[in-house]
Amino acid sequence: MAGIYIHIPFCRQKCYYCDFYKTVNTTLKPKFLVGLKAEAKLRKNYLQNEVVETIYFGGGTPSVLEASELADILTHLNQHFDIREAAEITFEANPDDLTTEYLLAIKKAGINRLSLGIQALQNRHLQKMNRRHDAGQAIEAIQNAARVGFDNISVDLIYGLPGLTEEEWKDSLDQVFQLPVQHLSAYHLTYHEGTAFYTWLKKGTLKELSETESVKQFEILIDRAASAGFEQYEISNFARNELYSQHNTSYWQGKKYLGLGPSAHSFDQLSRRWNTSHVESYIKAIENNLAYSEEEILTEKDRYNEYILTRIRTKWGVSLKAVNELFGADVKNYLLKQLGKYIQADLVTVKNETITLPRKGLFVSDEIMTDLMII
Structure with missing residues (x-):
């Protein structure tokens, strides 16, 4: 889908x-x-x-x-x-x-x-x-x-x-x-x-x-x-x-999407693409069969970071099982290590191998997401 x-x-x-x-x-x-x-x-x-x-x-x-x-x-x-x-x-x-x-x-x-x-x-x-x-x-x-x-x-x-x-x-x-x-x-x-x-x-x-x-x-x-x-x-x-x-x-579940029009972004799970943020340039490029977008191929680190950023924002959370399947045991272990202090402070909940933010965690969500990413 x-x-x-x-x-x-x-x-x-x-x-x-x-x-x-x-x-x-x-x-x-x-x-x-x-x-x-x-x-x-x-x-x-x-x-x-x-x-x-x-x-x-x-x-x-x-x-x-x-x-x-x-x-x-x-x-x-x-x-x-x-x-x-x-x-x-x-x-x-x-x-x-x-x-x-x-x-x-x-x-x-x-x-x-x-x-x-x-x-x-x-x-x-x-x-x-x-x-x-x-x-x-x-x-x-x-x-x-x-x-x-x-x-x-x-x-x-x-x-x-x-x-x-x-x-x-x-x-x-x-x-x-x-x-x-x-x-x-x-x-x-x-x-x-x-x-x-x-x-x-x-x-x-x-x-x-x-x-x-x-x-x-x-x-x-x-x-x-x-x-x-x-x-x-x-x-x-x-x-x-x-x-x-x-x-x-x-978006939060990582599905594919196509973006049409100036400044629109697209995602095919392997790369990101974004159109020029200028309507006149967009029109001219399409009229003359010229390039009107840029593309970035996502590394495994990019894909992991995006997985964390998008999913932990939601009630469905981050699946430890999915992290292991998509990125390997080493990345899963890194994630668990980074989670430690937040679990102890009741800022993160781990239940049925799913990581979610309780109410307290919502107020420091930016800090938590940054710490869980691979820099």
Whole structure:
């Protein structure tokens, strides 16, 4: 089984915290769509005829696409890949794009899972981030999506925002959990170099939330989610009724995936490949049959480190049996040695030859993952 990720690189305006590749030059969209379909055809053998069980439209802002353009992409993919009939097809969207008419149209095109970039439910924070929507539009978009028949809706929230209070964070979570939402992705704000937030932080015009406040907000997230019936199945991801993100779970489980579009990454279990992060260069290269990506062949150390990094984040954890089978007894023994101090401190649990992080371990997960890797 495999997945396909499609990067739609267009945004109507840039958010001040985001470092994903995007452009506001939407006039390039027609040529981009031609190039995207050409790349899909060129790379139809990358997944080696494995059945595609997930498709994910990310960005950027995929909801800048017309529903007819989205339908055309999906039709094209079905012509060149073996896509499972019940495949999970996720579509990232901005709340202000989701009119009832648009929701009905993308549902008809084949979208069966929505991922909405809510980020906050206080207008002052949305304005500070330069989001296009307000809190009312976010709530209305979720309600409208459910009303037209979407029953697998995920929302994104950000904690650790400058000035975000404990009460505001509780309020955002409580509102989301009262809505017809089945999945939550909640991330701590990262100040990425090249973003407006990073520049303002370095200049001192933006004040970073303290570590104590950030840790408290993570604790609130875990507690509030559990009380609302949301299972924490990955450090930043929570789901009701086991409606996990199948696409993201496939990343954590090391399945193959093909990335299409500027900046998209691909993985075939032996190598990684990434496309140029420049839409004009991407279009020109495909038009002229030139290279538009780079590739890295993974060493055994790379593959082990990736196995640790992806799996220990999840409720399914790291299998000692799999480590032994994939990388040998010496690597398994190294892993057990590195685990020793964390087991004694109750920061790691080993049960039935599976390594997982208990609640205490989640708060120092970066340290644990680094220590378990082979440098």
